[in-house]
Amino acid sequence: MDRHNRAIDPIELRRAFGTFVTGVTVVTTRDEDGEPRGMTANSFTSVSLDPPLLLVCVNKSASSFPAFATTQSFAVNLLHEGQVDVSAIFASKSLNKFDAxxxxxxxxxAPVLTDSLTWFDCTVHSRVDAGDHIVLIGHVRAFGTSPATPLGFCRGRYVSVNDPLPTGWSASQSMVVGYLIEGSDSILLRCDEKGHLSLPTARTRKADNQVVLASGQSVSVEPERTFLYSVFDVADSAPGYLIYRASIAADAARDLPEGLQFFPIDDLPYERIPSREMKAVLRRYARERKGRRFGIYMDSRNGGRVAMIESEGLYGA
Incomplete structure (x- = not known):
């Protein structure tokens, strides 16, 4: 057999491919019943900036392959160095991957992992059949990133990445913008698939009469009654937060976007709010509201401070 036609040893080929240092991703979608499905993959790359395209390869032997073969949307979640366990779970055949x-x-x-290095939410641009894999080319519709250290992979094992955030790089594309929207002595909260609650997040900063949510839906609020309430960081692995307070517009509470619900300010279910920082924001708001004297919290290295507003009329009722 001449050297041009000799068989390729798949084990040795895999080892050779494995010398290329990659990141680690969890690719997620929903099956035809709406259930979340996901798998670990490191065959990921950017494709184009205009239009914004990426690709990921999905093994046909994966248990979640049928979902990816027919889905119209998916998310690619790049893992940070603290997520080795997440990588292992999504590489397994566990039936409860999303519990972790x-x-x-x-x-x-598509399910987006909220604690990840970077995520890309995509619609399917095209599929390419490629041997024992399919290549999913995704059109990026939304994305987010953080300054966390990437989880690396090479030669079949996890590796460390040194100096992951060069000087001059932005820690994230932008601050996460949250909205504390009040109506009828209640606060509007967002509920996820697990029943966890958080403030709704928006695509832009201070709104006029419409808060455009990260989901693309919108909530009508009272014009000229939106005010900065809190600025803080969560952790080195996540972007900071800008929290605004606002009042819902008349009649808007009767037609809320899916996943949003009002909860009484004096009886908020704090046990369902996993974020310690969000609990602190809501507890401060409930306390200040009783005295009708609000402040602006500004985070700092020594713990931050609240600048109180002396006149309620300057800040809104």
Whole structure:
């Protein structure tokens, strides 16, 4: 047999491919019943900026392959160095993979891992059959990133990445913008698939009469009654938060976007709010509201401070 036609040893070929240092991703989607499905993959790359395209390869032997073969949307979640366990779980055949992570729906409805290095929410641009894999080419519809250290992989094992955030790089594309929207002595909260609660997040900063949510839906609020309430960081692995307070517009509470619900301010279910920082924001708001004297919290290295507003009329009732 001449050297051009000799058989390729698949084991040795896999080892050779494995010398290329990659990141680690969890690719997620929903099956035809709406159930979340996901798998670990490191065959991921960017494709184009205009239009914004990426690709990921899905093994046909994966248990979640049928879902990816027919889905119209998916998310690619790049893992950080603290998520080795997440990588292992999604590489397994566990039936309860999503019990180990918090997920959210951002644009397409595909499950986005809220604690990840970077996520891309995509619609399917095209599929390419490629041997024992299919290549999913995704059109990026939304994305988010953080300054966390990437989880690396090479030669069949996890590796460390040194100096992951060069000087001058932005820690994230932007601050996460949250909205504390009040109506009839209640606060509007977002509920995820696990029943966890959080403030709704928005695509832009201070709104006029419409808060455009990260999901693309919108909530009508009272014009000229939106005010900055809190600025803080969560952790080195996540972007900071800008929290605004607002009042829902008349009649808007009767037609809320899916996943949003009002809860009484004096009886908020704090046990369902996993974020310590969000609990603190809501407890402060409930306390200040009783005295009708609000403040602006500004985070700092020494713990931050609240600048109180002396005149309620300047800040809104």
């Amino acid at each position: 992570v918090n997920v959210d729906s951002v644009h397409t409805g």
